[in-house]
Amino acid sequence: MKRQFQTKYGYFTEDGREYVVTRPDTPRPWVNVICPTEYGTVVSQAGSGYSWMTHATFNRLTRWEQDLLRDGWGKWLYCRDRDSGRSWSLAWQPVRARPARYECRHGIGYTTIRSLHSGIESEHTVFVPPDEPLEIWRVRLTNRTRRARRLDLFTCLEWNLGPAPDTHREFHRLFIETEWSPRDHALVATKRLNTIAERGRGQPWNVEWPHAAFHACSARPAGHESDKERFLGIHRDYAGPVALERRRLSGSTGKWLDAIAALQVAVDLAPGETKELAFTLGLGDDRAAALRLARRYHDLRAVDAAWERMRAYWDALLAPLEVHTPDAGFDLLTNTWLKYQTMSSRIFGRTGYFQPGGAWGFRDQLQDSQVFLPLAPERTKRQIRLHAAHQFQDGTTWHWWHPLTGEGAKKKYNDDLLWLPFVTLNYLRETGDFAFLDERIPYLAPDGKPSRERGTLYEHCRRAIDTFWSRLSPRGVPRMGAGDWNDGLSAIGLKLKSESVWLAHFLIGILEDWAGLEERLPRPHARTIAKYRREAAKMRRSVNRHFWDGDWYVRATKDDGEVIGSKRCRDGRIYLNAQTWAILHDVVPKARLPRMLRAMERHLYRRYGPLLLWPAYRTPDAGIGYLTRYAPGSRENGGLYTHAGTWAIQAECKLGRREHAWRLYRSFSPVERGREPDLYKVEPYVTPGNVDGPDSPNFGRGGWTWYTGSSAWLFRVGTEWLLGVRPTWDGLRVEPCLPPGWKGFTMKRAFRGSVYRITVRSGGARREVLVDGRRQATDVIPAFADGREHTVLVRL
Numbered sequence: 106m107k108r109q110f111q112t113k114y115g116y117f118t119e120d121g122r123e124y125v126v127t128r129p130d131t132p133r134p135w136v137n138v139i140c141p142t143e144y145g146t147v148v149s150q151a152g153s154g155y156s157w158m159t160h161a162t163f164n165r166l167t168r169w170e171q172d173l174l175r176d177g178w179g180k181w182l183y184c185r186d187r188d189s190g191r192s193w194s195l196a197w198q199p200v201r202a203r204p205a206r207y208e209c210r211h212g213i214g215y216t217t218i219r220s221l222h223s224g225i226e227s228e229h230t231v232f233v234p235p236d237e238p239l240e241i242w243r244v245r246l247t248n249r250t251r252r253a254r255r256l257d258l259f260t261c262l263e264w265n266l267g268p269a270p271d272t273h274r275e276f277h278r279l280f281i282e283t284e285w286s287p288r289d290h291a292l293v294a295t296k297r298l299n300t301i302a303e304r305g306r307g308q309p310w311n312v313e314w315p316h317a318a319f320h321a322c323s324a325r326p327a328g329h330e331s332d333k334e335r336f337l338g339i340h341r342d343y344a345g346p347v348a349l350e351r352r353r354l355s356g357s358t359g360k361w362l363d364a365i366a367a368l369q370v371a372v373d374l375a376p377g378e379t380k381e382l383a384f385t386l387g388l389g390d391d392r393a394a395a396l397r398l399a400r401r402y403h404d405l406r407a408v409d410a411a412w413e414r415m416r417a418y419w420d421a422l423l424a425p426l427e428v429h430t431p432d433a434g435f436d437l438l439t440n441t442w443l444k445y446q447t448m449s450s451r452i453f454g455r456t457g458y459f460q461p462g463g464a465w466g467f468r469d470q471l472q473d474s475q476v477f478l479p480l481a482p483e484r485t486k487r488q489i490r491l492h493a494a495h496q497f498q499d500g501t502t503w504h505w506w507h508p509l510t511g512e513g514a515k516k517k518y519n520d521d522l523l524w525l526p527f528v529t530l531n532y533l534r535e536t537g538d539f540a541f542l543d544e545r546i547p548y549l550a551p552d553g554k555p556s557r558e559r560g561t562l563y564e565h566c567r568r569a570i571d572t573f574w575s576r577l578s579p580r581g582v583p584r585m586g587a588g589d590w591n592d593g594l595s596a597i598g599l600k601l602k603s604e605s606v607w608l609a610h611f612l613i614g615i616l617e618d619w620a621g622l623e624e625r626l627p628r629p630h631a632r633t634i635a636k637y638r639r640e641a642a643k644m645r646r647s648v649n650r651h652f653w654d655g656d657w658y659v660r661a662t663k664d665d666g667e668v669i670g671s672k673r674c675r676d677g678r679i680y681l682n683a684q685t686w687a688i689l690h691d692v693v694p695k696a697r698l699p700r701m702l703r704a705m706e707r708h709l710y711r712r713y714g715p716l717l718l719w720p721a722y723r724t725p726d727a728g729i730g731y732l733t734r735y736a737p738g739s740r741e742n743g744g745l746y747t748h749a750g751t752w753a754i755q756a757e758c759k760l761g762r763r764e765h766a767w768r769l770y771r772s773f774s775p776v777e778r779g780r781e782p783d784l785y786k787v788e789p790y791v792t793p794g795n796v797d798g799p800d801s802p803n804f805g806r807g808g809w810t811w812y813t814g815s816s817a818w819l820f821r822v823g824t825e826w827l828l829g830v831r832p833t834w835d836g837l838r839v840e841p842c843l844p845p846g847w848k849g850f851t852m853k854r855a856f857r858g859s860v861y862r863i864t865v866r867s868g869g870a871r872r873e874v875l876v877d878g879r880r881q882a883t884d885v886i887p888a889f890a891d892g893r894e895h896t897v898l899v900r901l
């Protein structure tokens with residue numbers, strides 16, 4: 106198998122579907138976030154990580170602390186040689202004994218760690234079936250020596266059972282109870298106190314954790330342990346627990362422990378012999394359900410079947426869109442990793458090492474759900490429905506809210522609500538499912554509980570947009586509120602006096618897009634169409650009159666009227682979003698464009714990606730918000746904020762500036778950046794939320810991987826703008842923005858019930874589009890909606 110993009114830490118497999126880490130000591134944890142629906146686990150290349158159900162912070166099964174340098178919390182697997190007394194861990198953590206060979210394969214829905222220690226080869230695969238709340242660790246041990254080996258496998262994990270981090274551990278441990286069920290080869294753990302009331306059942310702080318957790322083995326364990334002190338010993342750590350020096354685990358269970366789950370299984374191997382077994386960790390609604398699950402996986406054939414279901418599940422989700430281009434890195438990101446990152450980490454799991462998370466962000470997961478548009482648009486629909494039901498009667502929305510408790514935070518970010526019509530428009534353009542606009546969805550009452558009032562999705566969207574008629578400044582642009590898309594501008598408009606130029610750009614596009622949609626409805630509302638177009642035009646004029654700074658648009662005004670993102674500022678002189686969205690939503694007049702582009706190239710387009718703003722704020726500004734409090738060059742304060750970086754690519758594509766678009770893309774593609782792993786540090790297979798900018802001494806260092814809104818956008822911009830295959834109201838437009846030198850590409854794309862096999866060839870004498878062999882009058886491919894495959898040939 107050919108290795109791709111190999112560095113001293115690892116490589117992508119030939120098909121791009123696995124990243125193989127070849128040594129455990131990567132410069133940061135290189136993890137896999139595995140969450141097919143509600144149960145999930147994160148596994149690092151060192152074998153560390155955590156597990157949760159539904160909410161990675163409120164319902165964490167196992168203990169973990171955020172320490173990205175030590176990466177020392179996890180669920181451990183030890184092996185001990187009963188004859189020599191030597192022991193090691195199957196993964197690098199927690200013993201960190203030097204393995205003779207080591208490999209960690211992160212794949213779609215699973216991670217496999219292989220190692221060789223003392224002549225024992227081990228392979229253990231962690232995966233989560235798509236339809237049951239548990240994870241399976243399939244372990245295979247092979248004796249590579251010429252003598253018989255008598256081994257013990259030990260597992261160990263610490264129960265958390267509820268909200269994390271459990272800072273007051275001495276308090277919480279008093280409520281956990283463990284039990285051994287010999288028939289089921291399982292330890293069960295329950296907790297008599299939960300500080301939250303899951304799904305409204307009971308009263309917080311006076312209610313049981315509403316699950317039973319279990320840890321079990323397919324083989325009959327020779328020992329088990331629930332007491333941390335007995336396993337670890339006092340003043341010890343997991344690199345050398347006292348249990349490994351004792352013949353057998355003590356078998357303690359009960360209510361008076363510091364609760365862990367540890368199993369001991371004897372594995373004797375003749376020379377060359379291989380044995381396999383499986384451990385499970387998961388939970389059920391009650392003890393009986395937990396034990397049923399534990400028992401099911403005593404049989405390794407059930408493990409095989411779960412593995413097959415898991416593979417089929419992810420394959421089906423990822424398959425509908427596939428590209429083949431001359432850029433291998435682009436292909437493996439687009440075909441596999443960006444989709445997987447978005448679904449597994451952003452939507453299903455909502456967690457990552459850099460941000461344990463767990464809540465739904467109103468704007469965040471709506472944007473993320475756009476990844477499903479060409480893959481499984483009914484899932485975007487589900488997300489729209491969920492978010493619409495978290496809109497208040499006055500049109501505003503939660504900023505984020507928690508599953509399990511339903512609690513939310515209101516915060517005054519004035520853009521949140523607009524993402525509902527924005528994503529709805531994109532959903533409708535993809536599917537033509539206008540009937541969805543008639544679906545009735547409840548609003549939230551002012552107290553945050555579902556109200557009795559329902560409105561159609563159409564009304565929800567209109568209500569979001571129409572709130573702005575009372576939120577415009579005297580100069581006719583939207584008030585900012587706490588901030589807008591840029592969360593870090595958190596204090597700029599608390600008095601509701603500040604003005605946001607980006608929000609004006611954003612709203613202008615939505616008003617015009619909505620007017621276009623309205624015209625296609627069975628009963629178009631003529632006054633709305635006229636009003637939205639008129640207001641958009643007015644706002645565009647206002648932005649251009651008041652907020653053009655000579656070479657670029659300023660970003661905003663503060664509550665006190667002071668301008669940010671202007672030449673007059675010392676720090677934060679120019680902001681990216683105020684320029685890119687002026688292009689995306691046609692705000693910038695032609696005559697101003699060249700100056701603006703020059704300014705962007707000069708100040709913002711840097712070696713490792715377009716900066717969110719420049720220069721970074723050096724001192725905190727209480728009139729702007731926490732953005733200015735970050736160290737200069739970090740996150741929103743003058744680094745690459747990858748999410749916004751993708752919009753710069755889109756803007757360049759819109760202008761047809763091919764070289765710029767691709768230069769930007771390559772400047773922050775994780776595959777490209779991963780070629781310098783000691784500088785970049787983070788995983789090369791998923792996008793980072795940010796990369797340090799030039800005002801940081803760590804210019805070029807990536808951070809905040811996995812849990813970032815950039816993955817869905819990079820997927821979308823890559824397929825719809827770089828490759829240029831994007832839905833319009835009337836069909837699929839093919840308008841590629843290819844880098845010079847490309848001969849073309851192919852794309853398989855599902856669209857409104859048909860599958861299109863698109864081949865694009867560049868360098869032809871004239872532009873033409875052939876569908877099933879017939880020349881088209883336009884470059885929009887019609888929607889056949891016939892359940893068939895169609896071939897499309899585009900000559901550029």
Ligand code: GLC
Pocket residue numbers: 466468469590591592593741813814
């Ligand atoms: C974070 C937030 C997101 C916001 C972005 C930019 O990623 O989750 O909602 O748009 O930061 O500030």
